[in-house]
Amino acid sequence: MRFLVDECTGPAVARWLHNAGHDVHSVFDEASGISDDEVLGMALRSRSILITNDKDFGEMIFRERREHCGVVFLRLDDERSANKIDVLRKLIEQYIEKIPGKFVTVTETRVRFA
Numbered sequence: 001m002r003f004l005v006d007e008c009t010g011p012a013v014a015r016w017l018h019n020a021g022h023d024v025h026s027v028f029d030e031a032s033g034i035s036d037d038e039v040l041g042m043a044l045r046s047r048s049i050l051i052t053n054d055k056d057f058g059e060m061i062f063r064e065r066r067e068h069c070g071v072v073f074l075r076l077d078d079e080r081s082a083n084k085i086d087v088l089r090k091l092i093e094q095y096i097e098k099i100p101g102k103f104v105t106v107t108e109t110r111v112r113f114a
Contacts, residue, residue: 001096004043006052007032009074012081013051013088020092023048040066049099051088053079061103062114070100075107083108 005014007027014026025046027039034042036056043050049070050057058073060066072091074084091099091106095113098104103114 001092001099002046002048004039004046004048004050006039006050006054007034008054009051009084010081013084016085017051017088020089036060040068043071044068053084058103058105068101068103071103072099073103073105075105077108 002023003017005017005024005026011026011028014024014029017024025048027034031038031042036054040050040057040060044067047069049072050068051072051074053074053076055073057071061068061071074087076083076087087106087108091104091111095111098113105112
C-alpha cells in the first residue's frame, strides 16, 4: 500500500511502514514545512493514503470537498511514536482493504470510516 506520512505524525511512523513493506513517503524527510494544502496535493499526485494527526484535513475533506485517495486521521490521547505505530499496525491488520478512498478516524479504541 502507498502512504504519505504527514510531518506532524513523524518519521518513526514512516520508517515503520517502510520496514513493513509499504511504499512510503514522509513529509518530514522530503518536504518539511509545506502547507496542509501542499501535503494533500502531494498525497493526491502520488496516489497515496495520507496519515496525519492534524484535524485540519477533516475540514479540507468534508467542508471543502477536496479530492483525496484516503486519509487516516490519528486522534490519539497518547501521541508517542510507539503508540501511533501500535494503532496503525492494528488498523492495517484488520482493515487494509477498507482504507483506500476513505477518511478513517482512529483512536486507541475505535475506528470510524467516512
